[in-house]
Amino acid sequence: MKVKEIMERAGTVQTGRAIAYIKDALDEMNILSETHVTTERIDITKDQRFYDLPQDCVKILDIRCKHHNNEDSKYRSIPRSIYEPTIVDEDGS
Amino acid sequence: MAAKRQYGYYIKGNKIAIIERGVGSGVCSLSGYSNQTTCEAAGGTWTENAASKDDGEWMSPIATVADGLEIQYAYSPEYFIKETDDTNTALDTYKSTGGYLILEDTGSDNFSASPESLADGSYIVLRNAGRWNGLHKVSAAGAGYINTYTKYSGTGAAIAFEETVTLYYGVDVFIDESFELDLSRYQANAVVYYLKAKMAEDSLDMEAREFFLREFKRQLEKGNSALKRGPYIIQGFKEMR
Numbered sequence: 032m033k034v035k036e037i038m039e040r041a042g043t044v045q046t047g048r049a050i051a052y053i054k055d056a057l058d059e060m061n062i063l064s065e066t067h068v069t070t071e072r073i074d075i076t077k078d079q080r081f082y083d084l085p086q087d088c089v090k091i092l093d094i095r096c097k098h099h100n101n102e103d104s105k106y107r108s109i110p111r112s113i114y115e116p117t118i119v120d121e122d123g124s
Numbered sequence: 125m126a127a128k129r130q131y132g133y134y135i136k137g138n139k140i141a142i143i144e145r146g147v148g149s150g151v152c153s154l155s156g157y158s159n160q161t162t163c164e165a166a167g168g169t170w171t172e173n174a175a176s177k178d179d180g181e182w183m184s185p186i187a188t189v190a191d192g193l194e195i196q197y198a199y200s201p202e203y204f205i206k207e208t209d210d211t212n213t214a215l216d217t218y219k220s221t222g223g224y225l226i227l228e229d230t231g232s233d234n235f236s237a238s239p240e241s242l243a244d245g246s247y248i249v250l251r252n253a254g255r256w257n258g259l260h261k262v263s264a265a266g267a268g269y270i271n272t273y274t275k276y277s278g279t280g281a282a283i284a285f286e287e288t289v290t291l292y293y294g295v296d297v298f299i300d301e302s303f304e305l306d307l308s309r310y311q312a313n314a315v316v317y318y319l320k321a322k323m324a325e326d327s328l329d330m331e332a333r334e335f336f337l338r339e340f341k342r343q344l345e346k347g348n349s350a351l352k353r354g355p356y357i358i359q360g361f362k363e364m365r
Contacts, residue, residue, distance in 0.1 A: 032309060033304050034298070034300070034301045038319075041323065042323075043323060046300065046301055049301075050301075052319050052322040052323075053305075053319060056314075056318035057201060057202060057315070060311065060344060061199065062198070064347075064348050067199055067306070068199075070194055070196045071254070072191040073193045073254055074188065074190050074191060074192060074286045075187075075193050077185055077188045079185065080185070082139060082142060083138070083254060085195065085255060085257035086257060087199040087258030088257075091135075091140075091195065092196045092197055094193070094196075095193075097191065097192045098189065099130065099131045100128060100130060101128060108363070109132055111135075112134045116143055117181070118184075120141075120184050
């Protein structure tokens with residue numbers, strides 16, 4: 032559906048305001064029900080703990096690591112730690 | 125055979141922290157033996173663990189693993205890639221100049237020439253670009269460089285991309301009324317409700333706001349549940365994937 036059609040249905044002619052709200056709606060939709068999904072692979076570097084999230088990430092759905100609990104180089108979901116480890120990060124980030 | 129590892133993660137600010145658990149000093153070919161002496165005494169073969177961290181503590185990753193981390197995430201469809209084979213894979217480094225992201229190709233591919241034909245105001249989408257995944261607006265392009273309007277506080281020295289970056293240059297962007305949203309009709313109807321809710325909020329009609337927001341969520345949930353057949357008969361939990 033075109034943006035113009037959505038604006039007509041909502042009864043507005045203010046394009047700038049409508050576009051801003053529709054962008055909010057798209058974010059909200061993806062937070063609530065993940066309509067558009069993609070994956071990104073990043074190298075794990077020895078002694079580097081922190082990695083940047085992709086800039087277009089709205090909601091994280093799954094974090095997987097290669098070799099996690101397997102010897103077949105497969106990707107498996109990894110658990111989220113509630114606490115930070117007592118061994119601090121060596122790269123100081 | 126690759127070594128078995130044990131990872132975990134936590135989120136800190138806008139970054140993801142990957143931690144790994146020390147995994148013992150080695151592996152015995154016989155089951156039930158956890159140290160070299162008893163393993164070899166029983167006639168087994170002891171293989172030292174390449175990680176050589178044996179304290180079982182959680183720490184930063186013990187070894188480098190190419191493509192080791194996979195993040196699955198939802199993104200907002202504010203652009204539409206017209207032809208997925210309209211790509212360029214020549215970009216190899218990025219840097220910050222004047223607070224903006226600069227993409228570079230050391231092979232000096234000319235991005236202002238056909239087929240990319242990038243210029244001030246053009247849009248590109250990057251994939252496999254780590255943190256730079258997504259939409260960028262171009263401010264200038266030429267032989268070996270693309271300047272963008274994306275803010276980036278970082279070093280002026282070129283940093284290599286980890287992967288072969290895919291640049292999509294045939295992109296429609298959500299900047300005016302003519303943009304066709306990449307949504308089903310059902311989802312688009314939910315957007316109409318959201319827009320009505322926000323307009324009601326602006327005019328301080330809170331009752332209408334609540335009504336339209338409820339309709340927005342209901343429409344979204346109906347669209348989602350239409351893709352699932354039958355009743356839910358299993359109570360799931362997060363680790364069950």
